[in-house]
Amino acid sequence: MLIKNNCPYTVWAAASPGGGKRLDQGQTWQITAASGTTQARIWARTKCNFDASGKGSCETGDCGGVLECKGYGKAPNTLAEYAIDQYEHQDFIDISNIDGFNVPMEFSSNSPGCTRVIKCTADIVGQCPNELKVPGGCNGPCPVFNTEEHCCNSGNCGPTNFSRFFKERCPDAYSYPKDDPTSLFTCPTGTNYKVIFCP
Template sequence: MDSLKSTPTIFFLFAFVTLNFAIVSKAATFEVRNNCQQPVWAASSAPGKPASGRRLGQGETWTVTADPGTTQGRIWGRTNCNFDGSGRGSCETGDCNGALECTSYGQAPNTLAEYTIGGFANQDFIDISVIDGFNLPMEFSSNSPQCSRVIRCVGNIIGECPAQLRMNNACNGPCPVLKTEEHCCNSGNCQPTDLSRFFKQRCPDAYSYPKDDPTSLFTCPTGTNYKVIFCP
């Protein structure tokens, strides 16, 4: 009798675990949209993932997927690109070794949407970073009922860029330009600088220096889907 009574309990426990595993294991999708007046060559890169990149005209979208366990994922936009029929060429900003489909991170300066899917406590971790500079306004938001997170970086960074960071159609980051411990924080022990404050004042949601976690790193439950918008 005891074994018969326990059967429904075991069955429902198994069903709960299976359902929970299915929810936790669901891949995240990122709808990448270009709202800029000019074309943007969108790119996506994460360790161990296939090459990925796409030209987006105004209003066009592209879907990127990321499996649970994906870490150090990035989505960014490249500007003023020229590629030949084999997918080789170059971009003024965000270039990834001259390839249309990126297998590496983009060259600074570029505004970054960064993510980890299925991290600690079944949470996704998302952020916008301007540590590597700024080339396009960006919005990074969730696209699911269980999370309504919206983070943006739309300040006039290019127009007001400090002279030592200024580039054509972009504003570079202090670390890529100056390469000092104060700005790159390779030791993991650093504080805001006048240059990082310039970015933070114009994009309060974004990472402005490597230890900017408290005001720049956001979470959603694993299973959430997202949108990344250039020129929101």
Template sequence: MSLSRNLPTLSFLFVTLFFALVHAARFDIRNNCPYTVWAAAVPGGGGKKLNRGETWAIEVNSGTKQARIGARTKCSFDQSGRGKCETGDCGGLLQCKAYGKPPNTLAEYALNQFGNRDSFYISFLEGFNVPLEFSPTSNGCTRGVKCAADINGQCPKQLKVQGGCNNPCTVFNTDQYCCNSGN
């Protein structure tokens, strides 16, 4: 792994990954939405309210795996950080300690894993609540991933909830929509 390299960016949040040290990576999460989101990062990041244009930087270990960054919407928290969110709620806590409740568009990543490579992708496994972009910023990797479609506007009635669109597995919980059998 190189000592200094940049990786991803998100556009509900815009996440930029900087490798400042061998043992850490930095994600800059920026809200590009025209509304407030409450960013969530697990493991290690917690959560933060981001108004349009605001940025939140988090540091993660270079060996981090099964990590997620997401945006929660229409949240309300008291002074102690307890409350709730319309989408992506993580146990009623501002500082997330577990994954959020669907629907929740996610940027998932793993750092310094197979062959010392990093991976990142956008997941709709837990549904959709906000558009998302996750893109490299330098060091030869120029392609990112982005979902800017109006999925909430096109969501089938059976999957639609306030503020988002559920994955069929979340709603129906059948083998037809869920990968439960390993086949």
């Protein structure tokens, strides 16, 4: 999996599994995902400050105050999510705004047998509803309100006005937990992927 920063600013890429790495504009980072990997995600952290031992913090996407992420990042963060070699040797890939949005993103493959491009590049931070605005990002409604309606812990929910705000701007990305039909994509296992910040 190739991760590339095309943003005109530095991002601190994060991957679970994978860790983390500072990427200045144009820099890349290669990570590998083992067959059977599930619930994996890649995201960008912004405005980070780490000391020589790799401790510090980020304005968005912070993962426990360390450069080398061990767990998931703090909302808001635009997520590239994937699972490798699942049912019938398929990979499942998606972009999610359920945890909000911080950096425009592309998650794509250009392998024989699977050319798929998922993008979320709208000005979500600039247009963010007041209730969801935070410095550097636009929170998802679940992290803000923590209600069944927005978080869907029971697995039985529909879109809300807030989730529609994200869906209208990024139709290929998850806007609420039950958004699978328009947001989850498959490729054959063995496909090569890339995640681009600010495509």
